[in-house]
Amino acid sequence: MKSDNKLSSILHVILHLAEHQQAITSETLALYLKTNPVVIRRMMAGLRQAGLVISVKGHGGGWTMAKPLTAISLHDVYQALGAPRLFAQGYRQDAPQCLIEQAVNASLDSAFAEAERLLLQKFIGLSLADIAADFKLRRQQHQATTTQE
Amino acid sequence: MKSDNKLSSILHVILHLAEHQQAITSETLALYLKTNPVVIRRMMAGLRQAGLVISVKGHGGGWTMAKPLTAISLHDVYQALGAPRLFAQGYRQDAPQCLIEQAVNASLDSAFAEAERLLLQKFIGLSLADIAADFKLRRQQHQATTTQE
DNA sequence: GACTCATGTAATAAATTAAGTTACATGAAA
DNA sequence: TTTCATGTAACTTAATTTATTACATGAGTC
Numbered sequence: 001m002k003s004d005n006k007l008s009s010i011l012h013v014i015l016h017l018a019e020h021q022q023a024i025t026s027e028t029l030a031l032y033l034k035t036n037p038v039v040i041r042r043m044m045a046g047l048r049q050a051g052l053v054i055s056v057k058g059h060g061g062g063w064t065m066a067k068p069l070t071a072i073s074l075h076d077v078y079q080a081l082g083a084p085r086l087f088a089q090g091y092r093q094d095a096p097q098c099l100i101e102q103a104v105n106a107s108l109d110s111a112f113a114e115a116e117r118l119l120l121q122k123f124i125g126l127s128l129a130d131i132a133a134d135f136k137l138r139r140q141q142h143q144a145t146t147t148q149e
Numbered sequence: 150m151k152s153d154n155k156l157s158s159i160l161h162v163i164l165h166l167a168e169h170q171q172a173i174t175s176e177t178l179a180l181y182l183k184t185n186p187v188v189i190r191r192m193m194a195g196l197r198q199a200g201l202v203i204s205v206k207g208h209g210g211g212w213t214m215a216k217p218l219t220a221i222s223l224h225d226v227y228q229a230l231g232a233p234r235l236f237a238q239g240y241r242q243d244a245p246q247c248l249i250e251q252a253v254n255a256s257l258d259s260a261f262a263e264a265e266r267l268l269l270q271k272f273i274g275l276s277l278a279d280i281a282a283d284f285k286l287r288r289q290q291h292q293a294t295t296t297q298e
Numbered sequence: 299g300a301c302t303c304a305t306g307t308a309a310t311a312a313a314t315t316a317a318g319t320t321a322c323a324t325g326a327a328a
Numbered sequence: 329t330t331t332c333a334t335g336t337a338a339c340t341t342a343a344t345t346t347a348t349t350a351c352a353t354g355a356g357t358c
Binding site for chain 2: 006011019086088089091114116142
């Protein structure tokens with residue numbers, strides 16, 4: 001399966017957005033991801049509807065954050081994206097009457113459901129500010145290593 | 150994303166195999182999954198290499214279990230399949246130098262890695278005999294409900 | 299008001315991957 | 329030697345993500 005990178009992508013975009021004060025255009029954001037502006041708009045559409053970001057058309061327009069990073073969890077972003085599929089493994093259902101198939105899928109489903117609960121709890125507990133803090137730490141360390149020479 | 154159903158499929162096949170005493174051909178197994186015999190052989194190849202099943206060519210040949218279900222965990226099957234990807238979400242890496250991208254991916258990776266550990270622990274703790282037991286329970290219940298009339 | 303900049307979105311193409319199919323080689327039993 | 333069955337490579341099909349193109353809409357500037 002070709003993997004879905006929307007979650008990683010949109011987080012990257014949002015954190016860049018939060019680093020700036022004024023609006024950023026889709027075109028500029030696309031440069032960060034090395035992709036097309038339309039891809040940015042498409043992903044941001046859900047976040048706008050969820051009230052996480054604001055878009056403005058015309059001159060001087062672009063994207064800005066609607067809330068501080070501390071008020072946005074990874075879970076908020078995930079939901080705003082439309083809660084994309086988390087797991088790559090699916091259940092085969094070509095013989096729904098087959099009790100073996102039912103038992104197999106029930107077992108798998110129980111395992112995956114618990115992993116999903118854990119994952120979503122992690123998402124809820126992680127704010128974008130936490131990720132931004134990690135970024136700032138990395139930036140400090142980076143500056144420290146590149147300055148000393 | 151098109152989901153990978155190999156784990157679900159192969160478990161279905163194995164449990165049918167375990168229900169029988171004599172060898173079953175790929176063609177017959179394919180009927181259970183409503184698929185092609187080659188698909189069965191392809192998936193079973195890994196299980197054979199892992200020593201979970203035995204294949205015999207020629208007349209009266211086919212597939213048989215190499216071990217009792219109690220001796221096979223879901224994790225064994227998962228590994229024998231080649232440990233296929235569990236998660237559908239990937240990390241975008243178009244700007245490896247970008248510290249924001251690094252921080253985002255590190256955060257996601259930490260969450261997904263923990264979910265993966267949990268999932269694999271579940272896999273280790275679940276034997277195929279457990280799933281077979283669930284199947285037998287379902288069969289009993291099924292017979293009970295279809296007999297009473 | 300005309301022009302430019304920017305988003306909004308539909309439609310399409312390209313790339314990737316899982317599953318299905320065909321073809322043929324190999325080996326074992328009748 | 330014929331038949332049955334696996335082993336495997338090659339190719340096709342279908343689903344899905346991402347990228348691209350095209351054009352409509354709206355907001356600010358001249």
